Amino acid sequence: MTNGFRCSDDGLDALLGVMPPHIREAFEIHPQREDLIEIILDLGRPPEARSPGKITVLAPHPVERVDIEHVVKRIGAFGKDNRAGIERTLHRISAIRNRVGTVIGLTCRVGRAVRGTVDIVRDVIELERSILLLGRPGVGKTTILREAARVLADDLNKRVVIVDTSNEIAGDGDIPHPGIGRARRMQVSTPSEQHSVMIEAVENHMPEVIVIDEIGTEAEALAARTIAERGVQLIATAHGNALDNLMQNPTLSDLVGGIQAVTLGDDEARRRGTRKTVLERKAPPTFEVLVEIQERDRLAVHHDVAHVVDMSLRGLPLRPELRLRDEDGKVEIRKAPAPAEAQTAQVTELRPAAPKPRLTNRKTMRIFPYAVNRSRLDQAIRICQALVQVVNNVEDADMIVMLKSHERHQPKRLQLALSQGMPLHVLRNNTVTQMTYFLRSIMDQRAPQPEREAAMREVELAVRDVMENQHAVELSPQKTAVRRLQHQFAEGYGLNTESTGSEPQRRVVIYPASGV
Missing domain, CATH: 3.40.50.2300 (Response regulator)
Incomplete structure (x- = not known):
């Protein structure tokens, strides 16, 4: 494999073994055998082999019913999700049926356990924080998920349970694929029961980590929140390519805290410079870290989902950490870009009358x-x-x-x-x-120090942080009178502020000046 990855036995011979003889013979000379993604068998059309950026016709003759029946007889039974597998392998065979339920097409997807794919986010996984992976189909979400389960179970000695709805993570059959290491696997009889099995895994098997592929329903999102609130680390994938997809999805938005409309009072709306009805995050996110898998070797990492969602709802730019892997397998981490020094200088010049923050010891x-x-x-x-x-x-x-x-x-x-x-x-x-x-x-x-003095020192440092780095800063909870002083101090610099949360945890958040 490229990029220094090491691929365990992908069982490709087992997949080819269920193919009709003429298709199997045609594939033996396929030039991109190691990069094969899937074999497509559609009734009345020539069989195809699909590799990255390339489609190869395996035989000139169209697929016949006998060819599809040949494959169906040699694989596991199709579940209610129309997916089947080959025992002790990671391959997935998905069926297309006609209106009366007869299989007329097959997507035979190659499954591989690839060592090294998780290294690009291994440090994040080791922090025991719940992580949500997003990305388009085929970008490698399940491969990272499988490798993460193995690393946590084998290298970090964690009690890991995989909730494997379609047997895609640990393979078909009763004995899981060795690609998951010592992690345990719970199979799901039907996709509609995935949320029940998630809760069962926590209640019956005392895991430290639960791994889930494709959270897609409101019941599964609620089960994920229940698991996270019990202190279990979650590593999961969900539908969507980026954070915006989740925030706009009413079914899954709870994974990142949920969105609600809030009506502000007249004074608060004027102070913020917004309409009276605004969108705010409803609750703490289920997942603390969100990873957008843009390409197999390019990931964007949001380390604080709560903060990122709040910034997005206020129309502020998001600056995720970017991680890239080169051809030699080396990972480059690009921190969130800070604004140019000239911009910061310009911000200071716009406010000549504002008092400068005192240089104090950080409290x-x-x-x-x-x-x-x-x-x-x-x-x-x-x-x-x-x-x-x-x-x-x-x-x-x-x-x-x-x-x-x-x-x-x-x-x-x-x-x-x-x-x-x-x-x-x-x-x-x-x-x-x-x-x-x-x-x-x-x-x-x-x-x-006394409460008020400590609070004002905190806001001084926060103002300097906001002006230098152009990101929001949330202060510690304070009483009403102290919060009022913090608002006045920050607004003296032309920065935007708001109070958030409920008493006694109500606190001030300071945002960069609009238009800067």
Whole structure:
């Protein structure tokens, strides 16, 4: 395989073995055997082999009913989704039927377990955050999903359960394909029962990770939220190519928090400069990270889905992290682009009367969590009302927090940060109680200032961050009087602000100036 990937036995001979002899013989001389995507058999048309960017006619004679029957007799039974397979392989055979139910066409898709495909997002998977993969059909979502399950089960010793609706992840038959490693597989009798099996997997088998292919119904989206709220890491795919597709899909928008219309008061609408009815995110997203698979070797990663959805609803530009893989298999990570220095200078010149932020010691602790449950950490931060920001890159952190079980197996980037003096705090277990004790000890050590002074120092730093990096910043929850001062300070720079959330967690969000 290219790009340094290693493909396990793809069982192509097993797929060819169910083909009619004249088609099998024609394919033996096919020049792109290793790149074969699928074989198409449609009644009355010549058989075709499809590879990337190329369609090859395998035989001049059209497919006859006897040819289709030859294949159907040699594969597993078709389910209600009109899909079948070949035992102990990853190949998928999908049927096209006429109006009376007779099979008149077959799409015989080649399934391969490819080692190395998950390396482009392996660091994200290791953070124990729930990840949603998006991409068009055939771009490699299921291949990454399968490899992720194997890495989590074999390399990280996680209890992984795959909910395999069409047997596409772990293959046909009762014994799963070795491509999933030690991960366990639960088959689904009919696609309409996938949501029930998802819940059953959590209740009966105590997984740390659940892997799901193709979340497509409201019931499955609700089941995914239920699983995530129980602290289980989810890795799944969904229909759609990008975040916008999900946000506009009423069935699946709950995966990214859901969208609702909110009516503002007159004063709030005037302050925002918007209409009285605006769209806002309804709830915390089920998935914390969203990966758009644009091409097999090109991915866009949104590390904070809640923040990205909020920005999109306000019409602000999205700047995902871009990941590219070259022909040698090396991964290049391009961070979200920052605005040009000239733009930042121009912003400052437009506000000569505004007071400049004081250069103070940062009072907001920036934490990089490794193998720590993100949703529980966020809950602990809310409980403590701590001036703590969770960051996605260790380079941006003031401290690393990790589980004791992962202390001996640290990625190289963490080892480098620790060797350069980065503080480390180790949690015994992944509970809100442990995280709350940790946060309170940090707050005590940092000798907090009175509430108002600390809040104003926070808004000073936030204003500077917004002006320099042109992205929104959400402040810590504050009382009404303190929030009013924060609004006034930020708006003195010409920035946009709003209060969000419900008491006692209501807080100020600062946005870049419109048109800049």
